[in-house]
Amino acid sequence: MLISGASSEFLKLTQEQIEEKYLVSWKNGFLVDCSQVNLPICWSPFEQAAKQLTEHVEKKSIRETVLKLNGDHDIPKEKRQQLVLHKILTFLTSGYIWQDGEEDVPKELPWCLSKPLTRVSDALGVQPILSYPSMILGNWKMKNVDKPFEFGNVNAMYWTPGGDGAEWFIVTHVIIEQRFAPALDAIVEAMKHSSPGSEDNAKLVEALRNIPKVMSEMMYTFTKINDGVQPEHFYDELRIFYSGWGNGRNPLPDGLIYKGVYGDKPKTMKGGSAAQSTTLQLLDAALGIKHEGDQKNFLDEVRDYMMKEHRDFCDVVEENSNIRKYVDQCENDDVQLAYNKCIDAIRNFRNLHMKKVDQYIKRPSQRNDRRQAVEGLKDTGTGSTPYLEFLKRVNEDTKNCTLTKK
Numbered sequence: 001m002l003i004s005g006a007s008s009e010f011l012k013l014t015q016e017q018i019e020e021k022y023l024v025s026w027k028n029g030f031l032v033d034c035s036q037v038n039l040p041i042c043w044s045p046f047e048q049a050a051k052q053l054t055e056h057v058e059k060k061s062i063r064e065t066v067l068k069l070n071g072d073h074d075i076p077k078e079k080r081q082q083l084v085l086h087k088i089l090t091f092l093t094s095g096y097i098w099q100d101g102e103e104d105v106p107k108e109l110p111w112c113l114s115k116p117l118t119r120v121s122d123a124l125g126v127q128p129i130l131s132y133p134s135m136i137l138g139n140w141k142m143k144n145v146d147k148p149f150e151f152g153n154v155n156a157m158y159w160t161p162g163g164d165g166a167e168w169f170i171v172t173h174v175i176i177e178q179r180f181a182p183a184l185d186a187i188v189e190a191m192k193h194s195s196p197g198s199e200d201n202a203k204l205v206e207a208l209r210n211i212p213k214v215m216s217e218m219m220y221t222f223t224k225i226n227d228g229v230q231p232e233h234f235y236d237e238l239r240i241f242y243s244g245w246g247n248g249r250n251p252l253p254d255g256l257i258y259k260g261v262y263g264d265k266p267k268t269m270k271g272g273s274a275a276q277s278t279t280l281q282l283l284d285a286a287l288g289i290k291h292e293g294d295q296k297n298f299l300d301e302v303r304d305y306m307m308k309e310h311r312d313f314c315d316v317v318e319e320n321s322n323i324r325k326y327v328d329q330c331e332n333d334d335v336q337l338a339y340n341k342c343i344d345a346i347r348n349f350r351n352l353h354m355k356k357v358d359q360y361i362k363r364p365s366q367r368n369d370r371r372q373a374v375e376g377l378k379d380t381g382t383g384s385t386p387y388l389e390f391l392k393r394v395n396e397d398t399k400n401c402t403l404t405k406k
Ligand code: HEM
Pocket: 172, 173, 176, 222, 225, 272, 273, 274, 275, 276, 277, 279, 280, 281, 350, 353, 356, 357, 360, 361, 380, 381, 382, 383, 384, 385, 386, 387, 390, 391, 394
């Protein structure tokens, strides 16, 4: 819905003001560059343990290592430092809980993790679990900043156990996020040139035409996931470390106790999932793609797992975009075609995504030799949806937004 006045406030912001206020960048989209961020020295033992997560999990020493840590320190004030701290604490949490798959899972997170983790999560406005902002958005560095943002020149900084595939999985998502960057300008420009009093069909078409190009780049990168992560490996080894807790699901049906916090009552958390990426939700918000029922509830809920600034960005775009309404009313074939091509491109991305989900979850789950210690997740995504039906409906909602001539 368009709120006049508020719309002009947002659209009056310069690129630099948008970048600062909403923690985005025209160069790297929602990625946050934490590669040069240092934490105060008191967090070094945590950093070291997180760096050696794979070794600790393989040797089954992560729990005793964590229990020796002292988490009683002040939380840094600077946003990027907070994100780095959240990353380190959530990677450790994941290793601590899932070291043995679904067997022998601790019911509570010790105080040395629960206290700093919940405090830094509150400061950032995110959830105290390994999730998209710290696993993907703030978890990359370039080998050579003068070379392209490409596989081979981008590394993850931390990864879950599971060998090279674990890093490749992260890097693929990082590069997909980076490919989204030009969509930010396209969305803001399209909003400007469809807003009441500033309509400009030629400029609107020019802006909208960038979106299918962005989606093609994202799709191309997505197909590269197969070069570094085999579906069976993802299913058997990696996925468990991105799991959540609660919602009746074994092995932590009631949730996880964060010792000393939330009155020592178990807390339910969704696991990490690219459903927590702001990219698709922002496109939906800008183009007026609406979801209903369970899809809407889930997509609203996962916004709580985004960085607060990214969530606010989605909200402000959703509240102020007049794109769909204008395209529907303007009776201009070029404008309508450009808009519908955006819808098609988003559908194509969502179709490819469904194929990947089939390849990386459904088919590996049907093998006789699948790893039995990760069966609690079998029929759901890490974000806990009955995924194929859910994704199909999200895509149908997208299709239903195609505009037809009056
Ligand atoms: C092999 C890789 C991937 C797998 C197995 C996978 C799996 C899933 C699953 C199971 C869901 C349902 C929600 C849940 O329970 O978590 C989901 C949702 C979603 N995923 Fe992925 N995903 C993958 C890669 C990606 C990538 C690269 C993106 C790009 C940003 C992405 C974006 C989304 C979005 C936006 C949703 C919410 C539904 C929608 O808006 O279409 N996923 N994913």
